[in-house]
Structures are given as C-alpha cells and as structure tokens.
Amino acid sequence: MDAVGPLSLAQKIDRLFDVVHRPDGTPYSNEEAARACREATGESFSATYLWQLRSGRRDNPTKRHLEALAGFFQVPPAYFFDDDQAAEIADQLRLLGALRDAGVRSVALRAVNLSPEALDTVSELIDIIGRREALRRQPPQAAAE
Structure with missing residues (x-):
C-alpha cells in the first residue's frame, strides 16, 4: 500500500x-x-x-x-x-x-565501498538532514508548535 x-x-x-x-x-x-x-x-x-x-x-x-x-x-x-x-x-x-537523479546516483555509487558502520552513519545523517528539511518546509506557526 x-x-x-x-x-x-x-x-x-x-x-x-x-x-x-x-x-x-x-x-x-x-x-x-x-x-x-x-x-x-x-x-x-x-x-x-x-x-x-x-x-x-x-x-x-x-x-x-x-x-x-x-x-x-x-x-x-x-x-x-x-x-x-x-x-x-x-x-x-x-x-x-x-x-x-545524478546526485542520488553519485552518493549511492560512492557509498558502495563503505563499511556497514559507515553506511549506518551516512543513513543517520540523511535522516537528520531530512527532518531538518521537513521542518524548513513547514509554515512558521506549525514549526513552533
């Protein structure tokens, strides 16, 4: 679904x-x-x-x-x-x-040789950045609540 x-x-x-x-x-x-x-x-x-x-x-x-x-x-x-x-x-x-998307493909190709631990770190960083991006896209009053 x-x-x-x-x-x-x-x-x-x-x-x-x-x-x-x-x-x-x-x-x-x-x-x-x-x-x-x-x-x-x-x-x-x-x-x-x-x-x-x-x-x-x-x-x-x-x-x-x-x-x-x-x-x-x-x-x-x-x-x-x-x-x-x-x-x-x-x-x-x-x-x-x-x-x-060329940027996504470039990140994925560079990540191929990383250790599992390094991939976990990259994944965590992407999650953090994604949450920050989502907050920036919210209207000011919604972000304050």
Whole structure:
C-alpha cells in the first residue's frame, strides 16, 4: 500500500510510465507501450485505450492486457493484482526513479565501498538532514508548535 492506501489501477500504470524509461532516459509514449502490448497479445490495444486506463476513464482491462503491460515495463503481473506486491514494487520503482537523479546516483555509487558502520552513519545523517528539511518546509506557526 502507498502512504494513503492502495493505488488505483490508473495510478499503478501511470507510475510505470513515470519511472520506467527508455535507455536514453526519455519516457515511453502511450503509442509505444500500446504497440508492444498489441504485439505481445495479438489483441486490440490502442494508445487511446491505454490513455483511458492511465487516466482512470477505463478500469477493467483484460488479464492479458495487464500481463502485456507488465511485460513491457518488466514488472511482475502481480503488480496489478496484489496490493502487497504492488506496494513492494512501488518502493522499488521509487528507488529506480531516485537513482535516475545524478546526485542520488553519485552518493549511492560512492557509498558502495563503505563499511556497514559507515553506511549506518551516512543513513543517520540523511535522516537528520531530512527532518531538518521537513521542518524548513513547514509554515512558521506549525514549526513552533
């Protein structure tokens, strides 16, 4: 589940488009994904239909369509059917999205050779900085309370 509950089908599909990109870093279009799904299933699957699924205007695709989308985005089909699996995969997708950020990727790559103790220290520092950032973003009266 997400922080506010399970994601809708539209949110799950949209998250895939937001996070899973081409090797050059650009997002896939509805047409590209729909074409791949047509080729995988041999069934009708248009860019308009995919847009309707992404926007929530349609919410009852066939199992084969969802399996084709899962295959295209290289996630297990359970992402669409099991909320616990979806939450776990969503966490992995968030990590993937964060790693696309050059600064995050640079920190992660430099941390690879650190000892477990040093990684714990880095993690604690990130937590402290995160709490300070959150306090700075609060309105002045909320921070004082």
